[in-house]
Amino acid sequence: MVSSTHEALVELIRQRPGFAVQLLTEVAGVAVPEYSSVEQGSPDLSQAVPAEYRADEVITVRDGARAVLGVIAEVQLHIDLDKRFSWPAYLVALRNRLRAPAVLLVIATSEKVARWAAKPIELGAGSVVAPIVMGPGVIPVITDPVVARAGPELAMLSAMSHPEDLGVLDALLATFTSDIEHNTLYADLVWTLLPAAARTYLEHRMATTSTWQYQSPFARKYFGEGKAEGKAEDVLTVVSARGIAVPDDARDRITACTDPEQLSAWLINAVTATEIDDVFR
Structure with missing residues (x-):
């Protein structure tokens, strides 16, 4: 199971390289050349120099055998001033390797980091590198299960960016079925990417949805044979997390409550509560 937020987000791109292109075109509105395939490239961008440059992920967009675009995907959890120097080197190295344009796609987990990452990097004499940044503010709110199933990776980012929206969490749940590629991995990534309140809400929804397939370690850990247990503890966990x-x-x-339906209602209320009275409304 992926244990860090950084690795979990990188895994979303690693499992489906086309997700990086989807972010560029559908979220950032970047025009991408016509292409026939998207593939994972080597993240090692070192050249014949002492320094080692290694990006989180590198995606190559091809038209037949010809590379038409290189995408460097970086996950940024915090401000790192060194990246203002290494990111331009990444782009130059990839552009040189592919003999094609290259862009830098940064996925930031907070608005503060997104604002920092989006600042143009001035190289001197008018040359500028402009990162394309995906922060919580630009990630769409996906509440339609059909849309979520069509793009489970973006649905996961949507849930991470908008974890208090129950519609977003319900839509994400629709991607955890056996007919979705990598569904087991994506279900496990919930534990890493979502806050406790959102996780507990999804645990409850999974446990009360008869069609859920209890295949992943995440599901087995929390649901056993599929029956929700300890709902009172779940309510208290969510309240404490908030x-x-x-x-x-x-x-x-x-x-003291022994009514499962009442506890379920309190649990759902707790996900968006700001004070204890909100739980009991």
Whole structure:
């Protein structure tokens, strides 16, 4: 199971290289040359110099055998000033290797990092590198299950960027079926990419959806044979994850409840609650 946010996001592109092109065209609105195939390239961008340059992922877009575009995909969790120097080197190395244009696609997990990454990198004498940045603010809100199933990787990014939108989480759930390629991996990535409140909501929804296939380690860990257990604990987990104080009387009310439907309703309320009274509304 992928254990870090960085590796989980890289894995989305690694499993389907065309996802990088989808982000460029559908989200960033970048025009891409006509092409017939998209493939994973070597992330090693070192040249005959002492420094080692290794990108997170490199995608080659081809028209037949000819490369028409190179895409460097970088996942950025925090501000790293060194990247302002290494990113231009990545582009030059890939452009030289492919003899084709190259672009830098940065996936940022916070708006602060996205704003930093989007600043043009001035090389001098008017030469500028302009990263194409995907931050939470530009990732679409995907609430249609049909759209989510057509692009599960983008649906995962949507859930990561908008974890308090229950419609987005429900749409993501529609991608965890056996007819979706890599569905087991994507289900496991939920544990890494989503906050506790969103995870618990999805756990509850999976456990109460009869069509869910309990195949992944994520599903087996939390659902066993498919029955939801410890719903009271789930409610308290979500409330705690959202930083909401739980008075003793509220805690007693939750733990004493034996009605699964009532606990389910409280759990759903807890995902978007800002105070304890929101849970019981």
